[in-house]
Amino acid sequence: MGNIKTLDLPLKTTPATIEDVARLAEVSIATVSRAIHMPEKVAASTRQKIDHAIAVTGYSANAMARSLRLGRSNMILAIAPDISDPNFSPILIGLEKEARANGLGLLIGHTQGDPLRGIEYLKFMNAHQAAGMILFTGYVPSDPNQPAPRLPPSVAVVEPMAHGSIPFVGVDDRLGARKLLELLLAHGHRRIAFIGDSRARLAHHRRRIGFDEGVAAAGLRDSQMVLDSDGTLEGGRAAIERLFLRDDLPTAFLCVNDQTAAGVMMGLTARGYDVPKDFSVTGFDDIPQANFLSPGLTTIRQPRTAIGQEAMALLLRMLEGEGAEQPETLLMPDLIVRGTVGPPAPWPLNRKGFAKGS
Amino acid sequence: MGNIKTLDLPLKTTPATIEDVARLAEVSIATVSRAIHMPEKVAASTRQKIDHAIAVTGYSANAMARSLRLGRSNMILAIAPDISDPNFSPILIGLEKEARANGLGLLIGHTQGDPLRGIEYLKFMNAHQAAGMILFTGYVPSDPNQPAPRLPPSVAVVEPMAHGSIPFVGVDDRLGARKLLELLLAHGHRRIAFIGDSRARLAHHRRRIGFDEGVAAAGLRDSQMVLDSDGTLEGGRAAIERLFLRDDLPTAFLCVNDQTAAGVMMGLTARGYDVPKDFSVTGFDDIPQANFLSPGLTTIRQPRTAIGQEAMALLLRMLEGEGAEQPETLLMPDLIVRGTVGPPAPWPLNRKGFAKGS
């Protein structure tokens, strides 16, 4: 008879509820709930019956009902301009891993850089009462025509917040740029150009600061060069085109990110120069493409999965009410040495290009 | 006075509930709900008051309460072995876009290829009553020790299901391989090798079939060659090493995916050969790295975002009860011609490598 009962239950087509468990264990639903959340308050014998009933029914609490009752969801919303960005997706993995380990789900919001979509997500979040938020954007989406929405506890990654008090988890950009510069200096370079726009993104600005500091420390202040570039491959290539209109060429390019470095390499190659024989180039981020360039790009690797995990762990702590005492968590950048850095070329280079000497 | 009332409400720190709206509009919550979901059943004047109250309070229905009541969540769970795979992430974007457009949220599950984690997600899904599921894995995660879990409506992408009746949305792999082969043939190649493992993944098997069909149609059956390789860059490189132990070299390599093609190109370059002068190479997928190879890889582009949107649209239809009449939705592959295909090299090549002629 009891046998028949246990055999019957799995045939139910709808998932088991706490009611099913209670009935099978012959206790009240309150006791089932207690057995799950405060087992020490339940008699051992009762607990056993309940555990068995749970196993038999395959019960797991309906998360929606639980959230509704508790007034807090177990979803974290990640808002990113582009979830397919190779720089972002490993962070998502870290976020997801840590969230899941704590029973939370990661909901994904892809804004395509469109602020309007960001606002939509905020609404969505509000409706779902997402417990917390991870921002990849450097700012909180907002609609000037609407009152500012309530924000749940939030953490910024990739790009520090332009203003406001949301804590940031990311690489130490300044230190990374510094490491790259030291490498170039160690190879004997003295004329080093920084390529990138340091105004658009705060993270890029910090790389620039690292560069400036290193240049100053090495006493190279006068020979430093800065070329504006928007952080894209095209921008890197264009910077090279503009550069060759000038006379005072650098021997090495410290690029604000890998895309820029790839563009610089393409521009150089198109002009018939060889990297690293004629010019040295460094990137930043270590995107997957960095290893497909030839030669492979020397760059800084962002500890992306770790960033994600750290950020989620911090958010979880904030959810527990432990204030974000630390406004910034900076992770160690890793120098990845591949093939784009060598000693400076003898000066002056043959500037006519394709048929230049070796 | 009314003024004061409307000014007061936004100061509430907790989000507005249907109760707040009802109070402000001086109707019952039932009428508010009706005004939202069946406006035609509500008097125009009442509707106006309610609309105003909604605007003032910034109300949007608590999704958890709504789901609980309706017995159906508005979350879709996507289970992928690696959400950072450049082949997958644009699909996620498509999925997310279409889901969001229909008021659903996309929850992400990253299994790292670990079946155990897949099972965890199934449990999670069950607890959350996810309305539907997108599978990137080609199989349903399952635990042999547990009864099979109930599955919500599901759609497979990237990899068709090994068995079972879950509909698939993806590129037409067979046709894509065929297009690549035609291109090679048009350039004059007659000795063409297929590199890849056609057993591990069904999608790869289909590419192999396209290759076989094309070879047969061109009457080349006897000269076709197949080299086993596991679909990784390393595998591609290793296949080249093994190949050069033999005598009957092909003039072109049709690789099962871009990673393999990249490995093949590296292997060839390492031996001192030039692509496409000495050998032609094609890939499949058009991963972002394909354009960073030099020369750029000629390949097939998967319409990834479209795959995501199609898949989600199909899932949404299934959720409405419109059966998945069509077991497969095959999207058109795009041939992307870059620089790795040229005419076959004169035979025999100088096999000693680095100092070869021309």
Place this chain on the structure above:
DNA sequence: CTGAAAGCGCTTACAG
């Protein structure tokens, strides 16, 4: 056209 009431599945004081 509108409101009172039931109920989705849970958790947690409150009694006992």
Place this chain on the structure above:
DNA sequence: CTGAAAGCGCTTACAG
């Protein structure tokens, strides 16, 4: 140590 009951915010028959 355990159970009855309230209530989270919603939607939808059911009356009127």
